[in-house]
Amino acid sequence: MADKVLMKGNEAIAEAAIRAGCRHYFGYPITPQTEIAAYMAKRMPKIGGVFLQAESEIAAINMVYGVAAAGLRVMTSSSSPGISLKSEGLSYLAGADLPSLVVNVQRGGPGLGGIQPSQSDYFQATKGGGHGDFRMIVLAPSSVQEMAELTVKGFALADTYRMTAMILADGTMGQMMEPVALDDLPVTPMPEKPWAVTGTGMKRPHNVVNSLFLSPEKLEETNFERYDRYRVIEEKETMYEEYRMEDAEICIAAFGIAARVSKNAIDEARAMGIKVGMIRPITLWPFPKAPFRRAAEQVKEVISVELSMGQMIEDVRLATECRVPVTLCNRVGGMIPSPEQVLDAILKAAKNGGKEA
Amino acid sequence: MSTTKFLFSGFGGQGILFVGKLMAYKGLTEDKQVSWLPSYGPEMRGGTASCSVIVSDTPVGSPIVSNPDVLVAMNLPSLDRFESAVVPGGVIFADSSLIARDIERTDVRLVKIPATQMASDNGTPTLANMILLGKILKELGQFDVEKVEAALKKVISAKRADMLEVNLKAMQLGADYEA
Numbered sequence: 346m347a348d349k350v351l352m353k354g355n356e357a358i359a360e361a362a363i364r365a366g367c368r369h370y371f372g373y374p375i376t377p378q379t380e381i382a383a384y385m386a387k388r389m390p391k392i393g394g395v396f397l398q399a400e401s402e403i404a405a406i407n408m409v410y411g412v413a414a415a416g417l418r419v420m421t422s423s424s425s426p427g428i429s430l431k432s433e434g435l436s437y438l439a440g441a442d443l444p445s446l447v448v449n450v451q452r453g454g455p456g457l458g459g460i461q462p463s464q465s466d467y468f469q470a471t472k473g474g475g476h477g478d479f480r481m482i483v484l485a486p487s488s489v490q491e492m493a494e495l496t497v498k499g500f501a502l503a504d505t506y507r508m509t510a511m512i513l514a515d516g517t518m519g520q521m522m523e524p525v526a527l528d529d530l531p532v533t534p535m536p537e538k539p540w541a542v543t544g545t546g547m548k549r550p551h552n553v554v555n556s557l558f559l560s561p562e563k564l565e566e567t568n569f570e571r572y573d574r575y576r577v578i579e580e581k582e583t584m585y586e587e588y589r590m591e592d593a594e595i596c597i598a599a600f601g602i603a604a605r606v607s608k609n610a611i612d613e614a615r616a617m618g619i620k621v622g623m624i625r626p627i628t629l630w631p632f633p634k635a636p637f638r639r640a641a642e643q644v645k646e647v648i649s650v651e652l653s654m655g656q657m658i659e660d661v662r663l664a665t666e667c668r669v670p671v672t673l674c675n676r677v678g679g680m681i682p683s684p685e686q687v688l689d690a691i692l693k694a695a696k697n698g699g700k701e702a
Numbered sequence: 703m704s705t706t707k708f709l710f711s712g713f714g715g716q717g718i719l720f721v722g723k724l725m726a727y728k729g730l731t732e733d734k735q736v737s738w739l740p741s742y743g744p745e746m747r748g749g750t751a752s753c754s755v756i757v758s759d760t761p762v763g764s765p766i767v768s769n770p771d772v773l774v775a776m777n778l779p780s781l782d783r784f785e786s787a788v789v790p791g792g793v794i795f796a797d798s799s800l801i802a803r804d805i806e807r808t809d810v811r812l813v814k815i816p817a818t819q820m821a822s823d824n825g826t827p828t829l830a831n832m833i834l835l836g837k838i839l840k841e842l843g844q845f846d847v848e849k850v851e852a853a854l855k856k857v858i859s860a861k862r863a864d865m866l867e868v869n870l871k872a873m874q875l876g877a878d879y880e881a
Binding site for chain 2: 349377460516517520522523524602605608609612681684
């Protein structure tokens with residue numbers, strides 16, 4: 346067994362990024378993700394990397410654009426209000442087909458909101474990262490180990506598909522410490538990037554990185570091409586975990602910290618003889634539709650446990666094609682559902698037999 | 703198979719997060735599943751700091767401890783706030799130098815130790831947390847000097863190896879304390 350160390354989720358992301366070959370970090374401090382920047386500030390100068398605290402979130406994301414265009418692994422991190430500021434840059438990165446890793450350690454919103462954990466940027470991450478037709482690969486870690494693993498994975502996916510991969514965590518995942526094994530992270534070497542703007546050496550034509558296409562025909566073509574790539578991602582890169590689903594009659598849908606809380610409730614309900622399981626999406630985009638489609642044939646109710654007013658629930662309803670009732674169990678504003686609250690929802694579903702109350 | 707849920711709470715600066723981390727590391731060195739989650743927020747400056755620690759034989763679900771088996775209260779506001787949350791049959795450790803009152807609950811056990819006073823008398827006023835931790839481990843039947851030292855080595859950097867001895871002594875002081 347690899348040697349394990351105790352690390353905060355935020356620190357695990359930073360260390361994993363360095364191990365993945367990221368040598369450029371640009372950011373602007375905001376709770377609850379500042380440990381990422383602090384870790385980078387300490388480590389990058391020692392390994393010949395760049396840590397730069399930008400004058401704003403907008404500056405940071407545009408610095409990411411610059412390094413990504415030069416073909417290097419690069420990242421930024423922020424929390425909810427800061428990600429909103431970055432959304433223009435996220436759209437430009439998509440328009441220019443540039444790979445990058447962006448971390449959102451979510452806090453309660455909207456507006457300046459609060460600093461406690463939240464999952465209310467689900468829509469923003471999976472559907473509305475900025476203007477225009479584009480997607481980001483959205484990865485939702487549920488442990489500190491996954492914070493590290495999905496960071497490494499995120500860089501690889503970003504490079505493979507020339508797009509932004511986003512780690513969508515929350516304040517709890519960022520602040521908590523758990524044992525993490527860093528030695529066996531599945532780091533992949535960076536692929537060739539013949540499109541990068543690295544100087545022609547007078548040996549090849551200029552590469553151009555740009556998101557402006559004034560010809561509608563050409564712009565349409567880039568959109569079509571991008572969505573062809575997205576279809577490949579949906580086929581090949583969807584990730585999820587099933588927990589005690591074999592004989593489940595009730596299904597919990599939850600990711601990140603909500604999945605951790607739900608596990609406690611599921612184990613308690615199982616001890617009471619209630620057949621309940623969980624589907625935990627690890628990629629929020631692409632959303633794991635297949636396991637939910639299967640669940641719709643098997644269970645009498647799906648309960649979506651979220652730290653939002655009900656955002657992922659829409660994807661759960663689409664995936665189950667409304668064949669079973671899908672109900673919401675939630676807290677918001679920085680509050681976290683307790684295992685007891687989730688257990689109550691399970692008990693209610695068991696009693697109502699799938700009829701919406 | 704067992705799971706112990708700890709809640710450490712006190713003033714910011716008393717080393718609450720540190721002892722929580724040490725407890726988690728001790729679990730880790732014993733191949734247990736562990737988690738550590740601090741309260742974070744504006745209340746930390748000069749206010750109450752707390753952290754949830756879970757040490758378990760099975761994977762940890764929620765890292766949030768709402769109902770601790772063991773409450774460690776290093777100041778009165780912590781006891782006032784969390785006394786009612788302790789599970790029946792649980793234990794409350796209180797720094798009696800700073801907490802004058804006893805507990806109101808009759809279904810939990812109270813262990814009092816004047817850790818802050820003892821730390822001051824020992825010439826190490828910043829190590830009340832370690833004295834308390836020594837007592838906690840002793841009461842839980844987990845005060846094994848070798849294991850404690852192994853955990854300490856994980857938390858204290860090699861550059862500050864001189865601190866190891868001092869911390870161990872403070873813990874021993876706590877472990878040896880009898881009311």
